[in-house]
Structure formats: C-alpha cells, structure tokens
Amino acid sequence: RSLSYICYETSLSGQASKYTNTIMIVPRAPLHVLSPLDLSVTQLSFVFTSLVVYWIFKRYEPSSPLSLSVLLLAVPGLYACLLISHQLGVVYSVFVSYAAHWCLLVLFTIAYRVSPFHPLASYPGPPPARISKFWLVWIVSQGKEYLYLHDMHRRYGDIVRIGPNELSIRHSHAVLPVLGAKGLNKGSFYTARQLLNGVNSLLSISDPVEHAVRRRPWNRAMNTVALKNYEAIVRSKVEELIRGLLRAQAEIIDISAWMSYFGYDFMGQMAFGTDFGMLKTGSDNQGVWRLMEKGTLAFSLMSHVPWSGKWIARLPLGSNPVGMLRQIAWDNVARRIQQGSPHRDLFHHLMDEDGMEPIKPSMPIVLSDGVLAIIAGSDTTSTALSHLYYFLLRHPPVHNRLRQEIDSIFPSGEDPLAFGKHADMPYLGACINETLRLLPPVLDGVPRSTPSDKAAIVGPFVIPPNTTVMVQTYSLHRDPRNFHPLPDTFWPDRWLVQDQYILPSGDSIKAEELILNREAYIPFSFGPANCVGKNLALMELRAVTCAFLHKFDMTVAKGFNFDTWEENILDYGVTTRGSLPVNLKTRY
Ligand code: HEM
Incomplete structure (x- = not known):
C-alpha cells in the first residue's frame, strides 16, 4: 500500500545528507482496454462487416435514404459504440470507425474494378474510367463528352471501357444488336430521367412491353395523317419566324437564337397549345429556354449517376430546374384542358382525345410526355437548323446551290410552304443529312444495358451481363469506313445518287x-x-429552310470566327451552342 525509500544528497561543498521518502500506492478501477487478441478480433470483424456492406452495394445498388443511412452511418456507428465501451475516447472511436468503414468501402470497390476478375478487365480504356463513374461525370460536366469519347476510340480502338461497367462502341455492326428490335433494353441511365416523381416519360421506360404500349399514342401522333394536320401549326410558326426576322432585320441577327425561339414556340404550341411568345418578343421572355438548358445539364449528369436523380428531385422547387419545368407544364396543361385547341395537336394524341386506348392515360403521364416533347423536340430541331446555317455560311458554293434548288421549285411569288414539294428536293435533303451526320444534335450514343443474367453478342464483341453499352453516333458518323472520302468535311453530294462525284477540291x-x-x-x-x-x-427543317432562304439573303456578320462555332458546342445529352450573327437582306 505504501513504499518508503531513503535518499542521499551531496551538496556542492561535499557535505552528505540523508532523508526518507514515502509514496502511497492507491489501486485504480480496472480498465476495459482491449487486449491485443481482442483488438485483432475487433479489427477483423470490422473489415468483414465493411466487406459485407460493399457486397450489398455491389449486388443490390441500394439508393433509398433508409438503406444508405443504415449501411453508411449505422454500421460504423455500432463500431464506434464498441470502441467507446472499451474506453478509447469518443472522438477517437467515432473518427476511426467512420473513416475506416468508408475507406474500406472505397478500397474494395477500386480493388475489384481494376482487378483481373472484373468482367470488363480485358477491355482497354482510360485508367480513371475503370475506377469510378465520376471520371466520366466530370467529362460530361465540361460539355465535351463526344470529343473525349471520339479521342478514346482513336486511341484504344472500336471498343473502349469508359466506366466501371460501361463500354463505348464505334462499329456499325453494333447498331442492330444494341438498338434494334431484338437488341438491348434501356437501363438505369434512363430511370434518372423520370420527369415526375415516380412517373416515367416515354423516354425513360426500360421495359420493352410497357414502352410499346406507351409509344402507341406517340406513333399515332406522328403518322402521315397526323403530320398533315400539323402543317397549319408549322406554317403559322414559320410565318411568325419570318415576320420576326423582318422586324429585326436592320440589326445583326443571332440566327441561332431565332431558331431556338422557333423551336420552343412550335413545341409549346404542339405539346400544350401554349405560346411561349419568343418569336413575338424576339427573346426568351419567360426564361423557358434558359430553364430547359439548365434542365438538360441536370438530366445529363443525373443519367450517369442514377441515384442522384432521387436527391435532386427532393430539392426545393426554386433551385430545381426539373421541378420548375414540371410547374410550367402543370400551368399549361390546366389551361390547354380548359380552353381546348382548334388543332389536333400533339397534346390531342397524348391525351387520347380520340379514345383509341382501352385505358385513358393518367394526367401525370400526359404531363410527363408533354414535358418530354418540349425537351426532345425543341432544342434538337433548333440545333439542327443552326448547324445547317453555319455550314451554309461556311461553304458558299453549297449555299448557292441550295438556294438555286429552292428558287427552281418556288420561283418568286410561289409559296415556299407548299409542304408537298419539300420531300422532292434532293439537294435540300442532302444538306440536312450531311448536317445531321457531322453534328448530330444528340452527339453521343444512346445507352442500352445487358441483362443481369446474360451476356450479349454485339457485332464482333461479347458484352458481359450488367453492362451499359453506347454506340457512339458522332464517331460512327466520322469513321472513314462508313463515310468516304472526306469523312470530316461538309460535302452534301455524298447523299446524292450519281455516277461520278466532284469533290470540293475539284x-x-x-x-x-x-x-x-x-x-x-x-x-x-x-x-x-x-x-x-x-x-x-x-x-420543320425543310419548311423553315425553304421559307427562310426563299425570303432572305444571309451573310455572316463581320468579324465572326467560324472556328468558334464548333468550339462553343456543349454536349449535355442534347447540344447547346453559341451565337451565329448574320446580316439578312430581303429577296422578294
Ligand atoms: C433534328 C431533330 C431531332 C433529333 C436529332 C432527335 C434525336 C433523337 C434521338 C437520338 C432519340 C433517342 C434518345 C434516346 O434513346 O436516348 C430521340 C428520342 C425521342 N425524340 Fe427525338 N430528335 C429530334 C426531334 C424530335 C422532335 C421534333 C420530337 C417531337 C416531339 C422528338 C421526340 C422524341 C421522343 C418522344 C423520343 C423518345 C422516343 C422513345 O423513347 O421511344 N424528337 N430523338
């Protein structure tokens, strides 16, 4: 209980002294510190639990807030409690448990993805893409995914691993087996694109049977009879475009912006019988276009990380472009239902106002497909028109030849909106085809997925189960094996049937x-x-081009650098683009 000891001390003068010291020994409460054996058992069980959690993530891809909370927060929380009970300190125990659990999950994930056991191990590709999807998400956020993938194909060949479970293909023999009737289904990439919580638009349905049912009203809406009925709407919007351009003609005109005004006003009329008023005001007066661009960026990022869609949908309306689009759609649908429409427009078919379906579509479905129509139909068409006018301005001989064809079919005084004549204009068709070849508005491939239990044979490749595949549109269109000569040059002649072809060089x-x-x-x-x-x-492309080139002489504004046009293209699933300043002179 006590310890006494004798001390001797010698002073500097050499004198010695002696004294006794006593220390009391007080026993402490026993400590529950882990023995080395306990510690290694705890560590092993910790690693094992993290491994099980990793396996659950890999196998089931849980994304609900509850399962994420349990797997990512509760599990390390339990370990932290265990460590605290062994007197290891609260801060230390919490930090160690959470950091170790999350690091282990990341480590297991990376180790498997780069290991030779991964089913895509034998496919070449950029190393960061093997490890995480976030690599491609970062590329996507820069708006240059199509160029990056094109470059990867140049470097690695016709098939490239562009994500942990994702392949990109540049081979025409892959088109049918991936996209054809007996091809692959849409996968999780599309579920993130649900436009309304829990309600798929036509675009985001993966199940082929459900897709076929939901596509029926769309097919009716786009058959020959329906298209004939839309001529009046197309005419009224093209005439509004020409009137708007006549008003703005004194100034330099951004023809790219005007094509968007046309695209949005037209689809607003078709989908909801509404007028966004862009052509009337010569501006994006309600901010619909801006909102759509924000929405397409959100959609394109969400598609690559499907679970993020659920979280973005929870954001408050003001900060959530998808939610704001929904709100606009609701307002317009309510008005369209109340006021009706003089036209058998797209909404008429989506609502099944002819009663062709055994079950009438629900309002959220109509709404979802209406928003899809605006997203899928506005920017795509206006981008195609803008690209076409960029190419015409850059290639004056093509511009002149197209105008000659238009003039020959519609001499002065003739109506350039006689729709029946548009399909018989081979050079116009060739110019449109060539534009969509070099700069398709949807630049990347559209993704499809192999089932979880079956590999697929895609052209010369075997695609393992649970893999997403994209056939790269941009790269396919510029491959000299598919388009030769001059695969990167705007040369519409290639689309005409001739015995001999004169190249731009002569x-x-x-x-x-x-x-x-x-x-x-x-x-x-x-x-x-x-x-x-x-x-x-x-x-639309034929009607706008005939009416526009019939009415105006178009020249590029002074100082415009053509090279900036392609540099300004941003690929967010659908293309966004910069301005194309032109001078217009009325012809007739
Ligand atoms: C030049 C103009 C256009 C281009 C280049 C274009 C291109 C495409 C592409 C590549 C897809 C497939 C997307 C995917 O599977 O992820 C698609 C789908 C779709 N497009 Fe277009 N599009 C254009 C205009 C339009 C227009 C005017 C509409 C009219 C509403 C429209 C409505 C749709 C719809 C509803 C889908 C989904 C089809 C389905 O999943 O069954 N598009 N478009």
Whole structure:
C-alpha cells in the first residue's frame, strides 16, 4: 500500500545528507482496454462487416435514404459504440470507425474494378474510367463528352471501357444488336430521367412491353395523317419566324437564337397549345429556354449517376430546374384542358382525345410526355437548323446551290410552304443529312444495358451481363469506313445518287469509290425506341429552310470566327451552342 525509500544528497561543498521518502500506492478501477487478441478480433470483424456492406452495394445498388443511412452511418456507428465501451475516447472511436468503414468501402470497390476478375478487365480504356463513374461525370460536366469519347476510340480502338461497367462502341455492326428490335433494353441511365416523381416519360421506360404500349399514342401522333394536320401549326410558326426576322432585320441577327425561339414556340404550341411568345418578343421572355438548358445539364449528369436523380428531385422547387419545368407544364396543361385547341395537336394524341386506348392515360403521364416533347423536340430541331446555317455560311458554293434548288421549285411569288414539294428536293435533303451526320444534335450514343443474367453478342464483341453499352453516333458518323472520302468535311453530294462525284477540291471520284454506309447513320437513333418525332423534325427543317432562304439573303456578320462555332458546342445529352450573327437582306 505504501513504499518508503531513503535518499542521499551531496551538496556542492561535499557535505552528505540523508532523508526518507514515502509514496502511497492507491489501486485504480480496472480498465476495459482491449487486449491485443481482442483488438485483432475487433479489427477483423470490422473489415468483414465493411466487406459485407460493399457486397450489398455491389449486388443490390441500394439508393433509398433508409438503406444508405443504415449501411453508411449505422454500421460504423455500432463500431464506434464498441470502441467507446472499451474506453478509447469518443472522438477517437467515432473518427476511426467512420473513416475506416468508408475507406474500406472505397478500397474494395477500386480493388475489384481494376482487378483481373472484373468482367470488363480485358477491355482497354482510360485508367480513371475503370475506377469510378465520376471520371466520366466530370467529362460530361465540361460539355465535351463526344470529343473525349471520339479521342478514346482513336486511341484504344472500336471498343473502349469508359466506366466501371460501361463500354463505348464505334462499329456499325453494333447498331442492330444494341438498338434494334431484338437488341438491348434501356437501363438505369434512363430511370434518372423520370420527369415526375415516380412517373416515367416515354423516354425513360426500360421495359420493352410497357414502352410499346406507351409509344402507341406517340406513333399515332406522328403518322402521315397526323403530320398533315400539323402543317397549319408549322406554317403559322414559320410565318411568325419570318415576320420576326423582318422586324429585326436592320440589326445583326443571332440566327441561332431565332431558331431556338422557333423551336420552343412550335413545341409549346404542339405539346400544350401554349405560346411561349419568343418569336413575338424576339427573346426568351419567360426564361423557358434558359430553364430547359439548365434542365438538360441536370438530366445529363443525373443519367450517369442514377441515384442522384432521387436527391435532386427532393430539392426545393426554386433551385430545381426539373421541378420548375414540371410547374410550367402543370400551368399549361390546366389551361390547354380548359380552353381546348382548334388543332389536333400533339397534346390531342397524348391525351387520347380520340379514345383509341382501352385505358385513358393518367394526367401525370400526359404531363410527363408533354414535358418530354418540349425537351426532345425543341432544342434538337433548333440545333439542327443552326448547324445547317453555319455550314451554309461556311461553304458558299453549297449555299448557292441550295438556294438555286429552292428558287427552281418556288420561283418568286410561289409559296415556299407548299409542304408537298419539300420531300422532292434532293439537294435540300442532302444538306440536312450531311448536317445531321457531322453534328448530330444528340452527339453521343444512346445507352442500352445487358441483362443481369446474360451476356450479349454485339457485332464482333461479347458484352458481359450488367453492362451499359453506347454506340457512339458522332464517331460512327466520322469513321472513314462508313463515310468516304472526306469523312470530316461538309460535302452534301455524298447523299446524292450519281455516277461520278466532284469533290470540293475539284477532283472527281467514281461512284464505286464512294462509301456511304446508311447502317452507320443514326442521328435519330435506331430501333423501337428511336426518335418518334423524326418525320416531324424533318418537316420543320425543310419548311423553315425553304421559307427562310426563299425570303432572305444571309451573310455572316463581320468579324465572326467560324472556328468558334464548333468550339462553343456543349454536349449535355442534347447540344447547346453559341451565337451565329448574320446580316439578312430581303429577296422578294
Ligand atoms: C433534328 C431533330 C431531332 C433529333 C436529332 C432527335 C434525336 C433523337 C434521338 C437520338 C432519340 C433517342 C434518345 C434516346 O434513346 O436516348 C430521340 C428520342 C425521342 N425524340 Fe427525338 N430528335 C429530334 C426531334 C424530335 C422532335 C421534333 C420530337 C417531337 C416531339 C422528338 C421526340 C422524341 C421522343 C418522344 C423520343 C423518345 C422516343 C422513345 O423513347 O421511344 N424528337 N430523338
């Protein structure tokens, strides 16, 4: 209980002294510190638990707030409690448990993804893309995904691993097996695009049977009879465009912006019988276009990280472009239902006002598809028109030749909106095809997924189960195996049937030397989920171009640098673009 000891001390003068010291020994309460054995058992069980959590994530991809809280917060929380009970200190125990659990999860994930055991281990690709999806998300956020993937194909070949479970293909033989009727289904990429909480738009339905049912009203809305009925709407909006351009003509005009005013006003009229008023005011007066651009960026990021969609949808309306789009749609639908429409417009078919379906579509479904129509139909068409005018300005001989064709069909005084004549204008068709080849408004491939239990044979490749595949549109369209000669040059002649072709340089080639692989031409995608609005889009492109070039001489504004046009293209699923300043002079 006590310890006494004797001390001797010698002073500097050499004198010695002696004294006794006593220390009391008081026993402490016993400590529950981990023995080395306990510690290694705890550490092992900790690693094992993290491994199980990793396996659950890999196998089931949980994303609900409850399961995420349990797996990411509660599990390390339990360990922290265990450590605290062994007197290791609260801060230390919490820090160690959480940091170790999360680091272990990241470590297991990376180790598996780069290991030779991963099913995509044998496919080449950029190393960061193997490790995490966030690599591609970062590229996507820069708006240059199409160029990055094009470059990756140049470096690695026809098939590239662009994500932990994702492949990009540049091979025309992949089009049918991926996108065709017997091809692959849409995967989780699309579920993030649900436009209303819990309600799929046509675009985001993965199940092929459900998709076919939901596509029926769309097919009716885009058949020949329906398109004939839309001529009046197209005419009224094209005439409004020409009137707007006549008003603005004194100044330099951003023709790219005016194409968007047309695209949005037209689709607003078609989808909800509403007038966004952009052509009337010559501006994005209600901010719809800006909102759509924000929405497309959000959609394109969410698509790559599908679980993020659920969280973004929870954001308050003011900060959430998707929610704001919903709000605009609700307002317009309510008005359209109340006021009706003099036209059998797209909404008429989406609402099944003819009663063709056994069950009437619910309001959230109509709303969701109405918003889809505006997203899918406005920017795509106005981008295609803007690209076409950019190419015409950059290639004056093509511009002149197209105008000659238009003048020959519609001499002065003739109505350039005689729709029946548009389909018989081969050079106009060739210019549109060539524009959509070089700069398709949807630049990347559209993703499809292999089922979880079956591999797929895609052209010359075997795609393991649970893999997302994209056939890269931009790269396919610029591949000399598909389009030769001059795959990167705007040369509409390639689309015409001729015995001999004169190249822009003046040289000529024989028909046998030309390569035009139509199987590789997919600006509207391909198969049962291709663009249902293709014929409507082509009708708009022809009508606007005939009326516009018939009415105006267009020259590029002084000082405009053509190279900036392609630099300013941003790829957010749908293209966004910069301005295209022109001078217009009335012809007739
Ligand atoms: C030049 C103009 C256009 C281009 C290049 C284009 C391109 C495309 C592409 C590539 C897809 C497939 C997207 C995917 O699977 O992820 C698509 C789908 C779709 N497009 Fe278009 N589009 C255009 C105009 C239009 C127009 C005017 C409409 C009219 C509303 C429209 C409505 C749709 C719809 C509803 C889908 C989804 C089809 C489905 O999943 O079954 N598009 N479009």
